[in-house]
Amino acid sequence: MATILRDWSYRYQWLYDSISRLAALSVGGETNFRQLTLHGLTINSDTKILDLCCGSGQATRVLVKYSQNVVGLDASPLSLARARRNVPQAKYVEAFAEKMPFSENEFDLVHVSVALHEMESEQLQKILKEVYRVLKREGIFTLVDFHHPTNFLFKPPLWMFLWLFETKTAWRLLKTDLPQLLTQIGFQVQKQSLHAGGSIQVIQAKK
Numbered sequence: 429m430a431t432i433l434r435d436w437s438y439r440y441q442w443l444y445d446s447i448s449r450l451a452a453l454s455v456g457g458e459t460n461f462r463q464l465t466l467h468g469l470t471i472n473s474d475t476k477i478l479d480l481c482c483g484s485g486q487a488t489r490v491l492v493k494y495s496q497n498v499v500g501l502d503a504s505p506l507s508l509a510r511a512r513r514n515v516p517q518a519k520y521v522e523a524f525a526e527k528m529p530f531s532e533n534e535f536d537l538v539h540v541s542v543a544l545h546e547m548e549s550e551q552l553q554k555i556l557k558e559v560y561r562v563l564k565r566e567g568i569f570t571l572v573d574f575h576h577p578t579n580f581l582f583k584p585p586l587w588m589f590l591w592l593f594e595t596k597t598a599w600r601l602l603k604t605d606l607p608q609l610l611t612q613i614g615f616q617v618q619k620q621s622l623h624a625g626g627s628i629q630v631i632q633a634k635k
């Protein structure tokens with residue numbers, strides 16, 4: 429699954445960003461999209477934030493407006509080089525999300541935007557456990573990703589998007605009950621909201 433457009437979108441940042449902007453129209457535009465995970469959270473300039481799977485810094489750019497203590501983590505050296513250029517206010521770490529080079533209880537907030545759908549099931553479990561480990565007690569995990577549409581009108585555009593750009597892991601995420609998975613790991617799920625006819629979910633969970 430997926431087409432050559434997937435490779436191109438990772439190779440050319442302008443293409444990735446244009447596609448993100450277009451997809452974000454379904455929730456009122458990219459500015460709205462990037463705020464979805466942060467609604468209702470108290471963040472100040474000292475809040476220690478991890479932008480997990482930060483890519484080229486698309487969400488990191490928003491997080492540094494709230495805190496001067498933001499770390500971006502990604503496995504791709506190319507994405508990190510772009511992130512360092514695009515958002516120099518954050519610190520960056522090259523690592524795998526399933527084995528993070530951080531100690532326990534380090535972050536107040538872990539943020540992950542449109543990346544969990546790239547993970548195999550076992551990998552996803554490991555990553556969620558790692559997020560739990562690196563969060564401080566009562567720290568918050570906030571995420572945005574795909575969800576099975578609740579409004580049938582949103583199925584064709586989501587199916588088309590996944591077919592063009594995503595692999596089987598994204599289709600699997602649609603069948604995954606993320607709140608249940610988070611609860612099994614020990615999180616208290618505080619909020620799950622659905623957007624764009626249910627095709628996008630936002631979850632906030634407390635350690």
Ligand SMILES: C[S@@+](CC[C@H](N)C(=O)[O-])C[C@H]1O[C@@H](n2cnc3c(N)ncnc32)[C@H](O)[C@@H]1O
Binds near residue numbers: 448486501507523543
């Ligand atoms: C679709 S991009 C999301 C980028 C950004 N968070 C955003 O909101 O646009 C997914 C990112 O996850 C990263 N990634 C995938 N698997 C990873 C892993 N196991 N550990 C760390 N990063 C990973 C990729 O390198 C890529 O930059």
